[in-house]
Amino acid sequence: MMDRPLLMKQLLWRAERVFGDKRIISRTGDGEDISYTYAEYAVRARKLAQALTALGVRPGDRVGTVAWNTHRHYEAYFGVPCMGAVLHTVNLRLFDEQIAYIINHGGDRVLLIDPDQIPLIERLAPDLRGVQAYVVLADTVPETTLSPVHSYEELLAAQDGKLEFPDFPETTASAMCYTSGTTGDPKGVLYSHRSVVLHTLGLCLHGSIGVREEAIFLAISPMFHANSWGIPFAAALQGATLVLPGPHPEPKHYLELIDRHKVTHAVGAVTIGVMMxxxxxxxxPHYDVSSLDVLWLGGQAPPRGLMKWFADTHAVVVPQGWGMTEASPLVTFTALKSKHDHVAEDDVYDVRGKQGLPLPLCEVRLVDEDGDDLPWDGKAVGEYHLRSPWMASAYYDDPRSPASYDAQGWFKTGDVGVIDPDGYVQLTDRSKDLIKSGGEWISSVELENSLMAHPAVAEASVVAVPHDKWLERPLACVVTRSPVTPEELTAYLLEHFARWWIPEEFLFVDAIPKTGVGKFDKKVLRARFGEADARERYRAEASR
Incomplete structure (x- = not known):
């Protein structure tokens, strides 16, 4: 057999040669959308590679991006790795110190930045030790103190796009993302060409999101976070129309794009689904979303009430998946088996409420505190360990890596839950977010999901707070859609949980703080409301 390396240029080759007439659509923010073909896109990706070479970028060098989901950012998704360099997408929603740390630790030599991110990079520039050039993703360069600085379009205009991308080992690094750094500094994950190609194939299979040519995908998940869940790569391979929401997107923009471009699949965080x-x-105004078939929501489990609302109101299926930056990111997906074809609706939602089946080539273990395997019986609770060809084997240049893997090379996720006899993974919590009350474990995730199924609740996050007798008790922070009392929420939860699980306190807040990738930021809630005095002060101020 031909021993051909798995390289990302093969994905681009198929997009250009097989689906060259299919389109990429990018919202600009000024009311006009940019639309062009995959054939035109491929030429621009090659021009970008030529321009970066002219700036001194060599194979193995890091090219950072600080940008939104736009066509120019998407061009870097192939232009940078196919030349042998490493695409490093930087989460622009992090704190300044974290962004500077990530750029320096990753070793970025060139930064591609959206115009609105210039003030951020100007603040950080004195501390960015290795950056040798800045490229503004625009026609011209606005006034700036950055130097040397170049216009993206002017750089591309100087190239002919007649570049043959080289071959190299499939284990060559292609892209780089950093975890959100909820504990300590963010940790870097390097993806190889091989891992990206295999993960991309996984997204195109039946039993996952199933990217295909006739679909129109709206990539809501940020391109700076875990490669927008791999959708941009899979869309190119399969020739799916790709819609990019542009700078500073809001839920109304997503609905406008679905309406205007007849989007069939949208992919984003649960919080986005709630706001939509x-x-x-x-x-x-009225939005026509009748074209939408699938709204894949991730980052946390979508509440059953949200899934049912989209199905009942707009005939939209809301699946979910489970993954992480270290896994490229997808590990499981909530595909239904043939045995579910004729079961009751409630049973279907019981399955969709789980995180799903492991994708092909992904192995999952459930282990106890001693690392011994637990049964897949839907009852035994343990930690998930993972192996797959698109799973990182270590963090980049990080002495903490060995602690994240066991002796057999399994990645220790820190996620806790069960696996049922059919192989469906169901998370109950992150190990750090479990609440141990009186020696018994309480799942904050299960409480949150149940609360968000209440018609009066928009969002809910549950955290542990200190307790004199029980050491820890759950506190529920709730954003309401309509008036509701703590007593009503208590009665509602008692229909699903034992009394000792029920939060003794409900705190009604205007918003739940979120991380840079849209997840509930529980560490902020714990810091803000961990003390009883702080909660009382908040209630007193809110009642004024």
Whole structure:
């Protein structure tokens, strides 16, 4: 057999040669969308590689991006790795200190930045030790103190796009992302060409999101976070129309794009799904989302009430998946088996409420505190360990890596839950977010999901707070959609949980703080409301 390396240029080759007439659509923010073909896109990706070479970028060098989901950012998704360099997407929603740390630790030599991110990079520039050039993703360069600085379009205009991308080992690094750094500094994950190609194939299979040519995908998940869940790569391979929401997107922009471009699949965080539902319920203005078949929501489990609302109101299926930056990111997906074809609706939602089946080539273990395997019986609770060809084997240049892997090379996720006899993974919590009350474990995730199924609740996050007798008790921070009392929420939860699970306190807040990738930021809630005095002060101020 031909021993051909798995390289990302093969994905681009198929997009250009087989699906060259299919389109990429990018919202600009000024009311006009940019639309062009995969054939035109491939030429621009090669021009970018030539321009970066002219700036001194060599194979193995890091090229950082600080940018939104736009066509120019997407061109770097292939232009940078196919030349042998490493695409390093930087989460622009992190704190300045974290962004500077990530750029320096990753070793970025060139930064591609959106114009609105210039003030951020100007603040950080004195501390960015290795950056040798800045490229503004625009026609011209606005006034700036950055130097040397170049216009993206002017750089591309100087190239002919007639470049043959080289061959190299499939284990060559292609892209780089950093974890969100919830504990300590962010940790870097290097993806190889091989891992990206295999993960991309996984996204195109039946039993996952199933990217295909006739689909129109709206990539809501940020391109600076875990490669927008791999959708940009899979769309190119399969020739799916790709819609990019552009700079500073809001839920109304997603609905406008679905309406205008007849999007069939949208992919984003659960919090985005909640906000889209709220806008659709108001129906002012009216958005036609009848084209939408699938709204894949991730980052945390979508509440059953949200899944049912989209299905009942708009005939939209809301699946979920489970993954992480270290896994490229997808590990499982909530595909239904043939045995579920004729079961009751509630049973279907019981399955969709789980994180799903392991994708092909992904192995999952459930282990106890001693590292021994637990049964897949839907009852035994343990930690998930993972192996797959698109799973990182270590963190980049990080002495903490060995602690994240066991002696057999399994990655220790820190996620806790069960696996049922059919192989469905169901998370109950992150190990650090479990609440141990009186020696018994309480799952904050299960409480949150149940609370967000209440019609009066928009968002809910549950954290542990200190307790004199039980050491820890759950505190529920709740954002409401309509008036509701703690007593009503208590009665609602008692229909699903034992009394000792029920939060003794409900704190009604205006918003739940979120991380840079849209997840509930529980560390902020614990810091803000961990002390009883702080909660009382908040209630007193809110009542004024």
């Amino acid at each position: 539902r709220d806008l659709l319920e108001r129906d002012d």
